[in-house]
Amino acid sequence: MASRPRTLYEKIWDAHVVEMRDDGTALVYIDRHLVHEVTSPQAFEALKVAGRPVRRPELTLAVPDHNLPTTARVDAKGAPVPIADPESAAQLAALEVNAPAFGIRYIPATAKEQGIVHVVGPEQGFSLPGTTIVCGDSHTACHGGLGALAFGIGTSEVEHVLATQTLLLQQSKPMEVRVEGLLGPGVSAKDLILHIIGRIGAAGGSGYVIEYRGAVFEAMSVEERLTVCNMSIEAGARAGLIAPDDVTFAYLKGRPMAPKDSEWDTAVAYWRTLHSDEGAVFAKSVVIDAATVEPSVTWGTSPEDVVPIGGRVPSPADFADESKRVAAQKSLDYMGLTPGTPMTEVPIENVFIGSCTNSRIEDLRAAAAVLKGRRKADNVRWAIVVPGSGLVKAMAEEEGLDRIFTDAGFEWREPGCSACLGMNPDKVPPGERCASTSNRNFVGRQGPGARTHLVSPAMAAAAAVTGRLADVREVV
Amino acid sequence: MQPLTRVEGRAIPLGLKNVDTDIIIPAKWLKTISREGLGAGAFEALRAEPGNVIDDPAYAGSTLLIAGDNFGCGSSREHAAWALGDMGIRVVIAPSFSDIFSGNAVKNGILPVVLPQDAVDRLLEVARAGEPISVDLEHQTVTTPYQDRFTFTLDPFRRHCLLNGLDEVGLTMARGEAIGGFEASRTAAQPWLMRGTAA
Numbered sequence: 001m002a003s004r005p006r007t008l009y010e011k012i013w014d015a016h017v018v019e020m021r022d023d024g025t026a027l028v029y030i031d032r033h034l035v036h037e038v039t040s041p042q043a044f045e046a047l048k049v050a051g052r053p054v055r056r057p058e059l060t061l062a063v064p065d066h067n068l069p070t071t072a073r074v075d076a077k078g079a080p081v082p083i084a085d086p087e088s089a090a091q092l093a094a095l096e097v098n099a100p101a102f103g104i105r106y107i108p109a110t111a112k113e114q115g116i117v118h119v120v121g122p123e124q125g126f127s128l129p130g131t132t133i134v135c136g137d138s139h140t141a142c143h144g145g146l147g148a149l150a151f152g153i154g155t156s157e158v159e160h161v162l163a164t165q166t167l168l169l170q171q172s173k174p175m176e177v178r179v180e181g182l183l184g185p186g187v188s189a190k191d192l193i194l195h196i197i198g199r200i201g202a203a204g205g206s207g208y209v210i211e212y213r214g215a216v217f218e219a220m221s222v223e224e225r226l227t228v229c230n231m232s233i234e235a236g237a238r239a240g241l242i243a244p245d246d247v248t249f250a251y252l253k254g255r256p257m258a259p260k261d262s263e264w265d266t267a268v269a270y271w272r273t274l275h276s277d278e279g280a281v282f283a284k285s286v287v288i289d290a291a292t293v294e295p296s297v298t299w300g301t302s303p304e305d306v307v308p309i310g311g312r313v314p315s316p317a318d319f320a321d322e323s324k325r326v327a328a329q330k331s332l333d334y335m336g337l338t339p340g341t342p343m344t345e346v347p348i349e350n351v352f353i354g355s356c357t358n359s360r361i362e363d364l365r366a367a368a369a370v371l372k373g374r375r376k377a378d379n380v381r382w383a384i385v386v387p388g389s390g391l392v393k394a395m396a397e398e399e400g401l402d403r404i405f406t407d408a409g410f411e412w413r414e415p416g417c418s419a420c421l422g423m424n425p426d427k428v429p430p431g432e433r434c435a436s437t438s439n440r441n442f443v444g445r446q447g448p449g450a451r452t453h454l455v456s457p458a459m460a461a462a463a464a465v466t467g468r469l470a471d472v473r474e475v476v
Numbered sequence: 477m478q479p480l481t482r483v484e485g486r487a488i489p490l491g492l493k494n495v496d497t498d499i500i501i502p503a504k505w506l507k508t509i510s511r512e513g514l515g516a517g518a519f520e521a522l523r524a525e526p527g528n529v530i531d532d533p534a535y536a537g538s539t540l541l542i543a544g545d546n547f548g549c550g551s552s553r554e555h556a557a558w559a560l561g562d563m564g565i566r567v568v569i570a571p572s573f574s575d576i577f578s579g580n581a582v583k584n585g586i587l588p589v590v591l592p593q594d595a596v597d598r599l600l601e602v603a604r605a606g607e608p609i610s611v612d613l614e615h616q617t618v619t620t621p622y623q624d625r626f627t628f629t630l631d632p633f634r635r636h637c638l639l640n641g642l643d644e645v646g647l648t649m650a651r652g653e654a655i656g657g658f659e660a661s662r663t664a665a666q667p668w669l670m671r672g673t674a675a
Binding site: 019021024027029031038042045052056058059060066067087091104125131136138154155156157159160163164165166202203206207233234257263266267326440442445448 | 494498509510551552554575579580584633636645648652655668669
């Protein structure tokens, strides 16, 4: 029987529908579940109260990341250093108890495999193409870089997945973001996704799952694809996807939790079917010319507030929409920026290189390439690098990147979410600016009153060296 | 979960667009292992501004909140829904919501009502006049003392759960046999999918 051409999203969705309810809600099977310390305690508590077990403990992986301090985890004698903040310590303790109590594999804070859930999942081969992956964290969209349908969920849904290995969902609509041509020199995956969000808006993907298509994505490494898909949520999309290919398979082969031996061959044969069919219909399509994408920065407090680095701070009057004018004025007040100021004249006091968006080995290499033999400017008070995992950290140290960073005046830290959301002690002081490789420039995100400018790792390094937002193409 | 059929009361006319969940509840409030008491941290930065709408005594005791486009965008933190619930909010009206937030809201007995921008603008006016707004989930209507009447839709499953205060986990656990059948066929055809951390 000839079937209707389907998008990649529809193929993965169809393969996971356990049953349809009469009202159109689908019961969808979840293949992989990542759990961290902040959004899980209430879910485990609810299971305990109701006497419900975890249905498939081997399909969940637990690792703490959100509020761990990024300072040394063990003391000189090798003993674990307790977390000073009692609330964070209580959350960590809850996960340490809950995971084994429910039979879930737990990676402790002191293990070399520990890291940000969205770095650990792909790195361990736990995240695989064509799977459904969820986590109580909106940046779960990240794993779409492997061709997985991955999305963030709330704590009630964490409980639902633990108890039933399924979720009750409404199908989203497939959306295509097609980028034609290739990126120019000095323009990264991060610049491209910031550009896309600036173009379609913070709600432009609402109700959709985005598939990124075009030669530019095919030419990307898995790390770059993870960066792109990671920020799909900042465009309001539930998830982002890039079709898996030989690059994906080469990345996954031999990873600890990836299929092995003959199962590997079966898996790859299946994964090769995971692409949108010729003639598949997208409910919405956006086409972008890669040649128009420049190194990008944000000026405001929504990830849609994007300008090229050569641009200027906009004026509220530039926006046609009344509510956007109001929002822009509030953003400018919060950010302490004057319309018309060239972005390259904005001084920077803090630099953060890290987060699930940009803390993988390639990100650290890109930043180090700019910093090599240079030092941060005197007005840059605080500059830190937080690797995405202990394995990334070890690899970077083997390559000598840590010394490039410390020689440049950066602090070299332990893995975690860190200053992306400032739940741990890593915060940007009120009123100060940060060139940050993270994903959100929301009011107070990096600390109360902190002013965030989202950039790529290379651009963060360029800002550190010049002490202001800078075009990396003019620095190197 | 507390069932929700009809809510009538004053509304906080917030009106802003892209109200992210960091605005609703900042990260420092997430360091809790309970769902309770988060109302104290709701809209913390906004409330630090003198004359802010959240603490305006004219809207004290409001059970509704009216906002702009893309309400609840950003982080998946269900703490945002818990915080609103703890403030006494049972209905949020906006032109659009983030997907994750609207799911979290319904699971906590909070109704997200999607209405066109002009209807939202009108309701903001009514709220600012201190008049009550009435939301009826059974008939999917929003009405005001000025004879305004707007209709909205909510997907039937979410509506059913809200109207009856149903626990989704319990509903799905009752489908254990269907889930087991699905798992058995996967284990046979694609065993590597079912190995997970045991690979």
